[in-house]
Amino acid sequence: MKNHIIFFSGGKSSFTVAHLVKERYPNDNIVLYFTDTLWEDEDLYRFIYEASDKLQLPMLYHCVGLTPPQLMAKERFLYNSRVGNCSKKLKMEPAAKYFKKGIKPAIEKWHNKQFLKALIDPLSNGFEENTSVYFGIGWDEMHREGAIKKNWAPFDVQMPLIDEVIDNEEILKLYSIRRPRLYDMGFVHNNCKGRCVKAGQGHYKNLLMKDEKTFQEVKEQEIIISEYIRYTKQPHIKAGKSKDYLFEDVYAFLSTGIKSDKIKNILANADYLSSERRLFGNDSKGKPINKPYSYIKTMTLNELEKKPIQCDIWDIGGCGCFVDYESEVVNY
Numbered sequence: 349m350k351n352h353i354i355f356f357s358g359g360k361s362s363f364t365v366a367h368l369v370k371e372r373y374p375n376d377n378i379v380l381y382f383t384d385t386l387w388e389d390e391d392l393y394r395f396i397y398e399a400s401d402k403l404q405l406p407m408l409y410h411c412v413g414l415t416p417p418q419l420m421a422k423e424r425f426l427y428n429s430r431v432g433n434c435s436k437k438l439k440m441e442p443a444a445k446y447f448k449k450g451i452k453p454a455i456e457k458w459h460n461k462q463f464l465k466a467l468i469d470p471l472s473n474g475f476e477e478n479t480s481v482y483f484g485i486g487w488d489e490m491h492r493e494g495a496i497k498k499n500w501a502p503f504d505v506q507m508p509l510i511d512e513v514i515d516n517e518e519i520l521k522l523y524s525i526r527r528p529r530l531y532d533m534g535f536v537h538n539n540c541k542g543r544c545v546k547a548g549q550g551h552y553k554n555l556l557m558k559d560e561k562t563f564q565e566v567k568e569q570e571i572i573i574s575e576y577i578r579y580t581k582q583p584h585i586k587a588g589k590s591k592d593y594l595f596e597d598v599y600a601f602l603s604t605g606i607k608s609d610k611i612k613n614i615l616a617n618a619d620y621l622s623s624e625r626r627l628f629g630n631d632s633k634g635k636p637i638n639k640p641y642s643y644i645k646t647m648t649l650n651e652l653e654k655k656p657i658q659c660d661i662w663d664i665g666g667c668g669c670f671v672d673y674e675s676e677v678v679n680y
Contacts, residue, residue, distance in 0.1 A: 349377055349466055351479040353447070356380040356399075356407065358392040359538045360516035360527055361484030361509055363399050367519050368508055369482060370403060377466040380407040383439040384455075386415045389541040391529040397459060402523040406464040410446065411455035412438050416545060417569050417602040421595065424580050426573050426641040432546040444499070446470060447481070480504040487513060533558040545643045552644060552652055565605070567649040571618045572598055572611060574641040574648070618650055 352373055354366045369378055380403075382396055400407040416434035420426055427433050445451040450471040458464075469475060481500055485492055486509040497505045520527055528538040534554050535542050542555045543566040556563045576598045584590040597608040607615070642648040 349375070351466070351468065351475070352376055352378045352482065353479060354378065354380050354482045355443070355484070356382045356396060357484065357538070358382070358388065358396050358528060359484055360520065360531065361486055363395075363484075363525075364514055364516045364519045365482050365484045365508060366399070366403055366405060367522070368512075368514075370405060375465075377464065377468075378405050379464070379468060380405050381443070382407060382409050383443055384409060384411040385434065385438045385540060386411065386413070387417075387540045387543070389528065389530055389538065392538055392541075395525070395528045395538075398525055399523075400460050402525060404460070404463050406461050407459040408468070409455070409457040409459065410442050410453045412442055413454040414438065415602070416540070417573065418599065420573050421576060421598050421602055424577050426570070426577055426643070427545040428641070428643050429546050429548060429645055432544075434545060440499070447479075447503070448476075476502050480506050482506045482508070485510060487511075547644070549644050549647070549652060552649060556653060563649070563653070567653060568615055569602060570643055570649050571640070572601060572614060575614050577641055 350373065352369050354362065354369060356362045356366065366378075366380060380396070380400055396407065414422075414437075416427065416438065419434055419437055423433070425433065442453040446453070447470050450469075481503045483496055483505070485496070485507040490510055493507060493510060496507070517527070530538045530542055533542065535551070537544075541562055542551070542559060543562060544551070552563070555566075576594055579594050580586060580592060582590075585592055594610060597610045600606055600608065601611045640648050644652070
């Protein structure tokens with residue numbers, strides 16, 4: 349009996365792949381595998397659990413226990429459209445550690461484990477040779493194929509939607525499953541509640557128009573993380589000679605939304621800090637950092653909100669999960 353592991357992102361394509369694998373290998377061991385960033389849309393969870401129920405397939409849930417903003421604060425690095433370390437640390441790395449080395453992340457749960465036909469044991473002899481891993485990559489994302497196969501060698505890597513053009517909506521209808529709501533809101537993927545750090549200007553403009561509450565939350569997080577990074581760039585803090593007096597306030601805000609007086613002050617002066625750069629922000633050479641850090645190219649979310657008409661609506665972007673796991677992180 350072979351193992352078929354489907355990297356189940358919560359998107360329509362990964363659901364179609366799960367359907368195809370079940371149709372073709374009904375007697376084999378099939379597992380939906382979901383890695384949680386804890387930053388997903390509420391409806392994504394409805395979708396993945398409903399999918400597991402209706403496909404009658406077991407789902408393995410893994411989670412590191414951190415959100416992307418929490419991870420950015422810990423690393424003192426603002427992920428962006430060029431470097432999205434969150435997908436690497438929260439999705440790719442725990443998956444690779446588990447399936448290649450048998451190392452479990454902080455949180456593991458099973459859903460519908462009664463449908464499991466054989467135990468998953470990555471440390472057993474022959475596991476890699478007896479296991480195929482599947483990704484919902486379509487023909488329009490063929491540029492991701494090579495990197496994914498390289499990262500997941502020696503596993504047999506399958507991407508059936510590259511060769512087969514299938515209407516995902518029709519597959520959802522077969523099981524009477526409502527598609528994730530982010531697609532109805534005009535997003536091209538179902539990642540991170542429409543606030544993927546690798547998204548572009550057009551993507552974030554759509555978030556502003558369709559879910560202003562979430563936009564305001566992620567805008568404030570961008571401001572706080574950016575200013576925190578500038579603060580920690582000061583040589584005496586970077587060298588550990590002075591205490592970091594901001595981390596606890598920043599981490600509490602990113603974790604709970606609670607705004608201390610320090611956080612409120614930074615948010616109230618966001619425009620001033622962006623233009624004058626007088627409070628924080630000297631680099632190791634004593635020179636001021638001339639502009640705030642931002643998720644998208646050329647502008648912050650604060651600037652996009654003020655001048656949305658001037659953004660590039662065709663700059664959509666998006667996360668390329670499982671593509672650059674082996675690559676080095678580029679720091680500021």
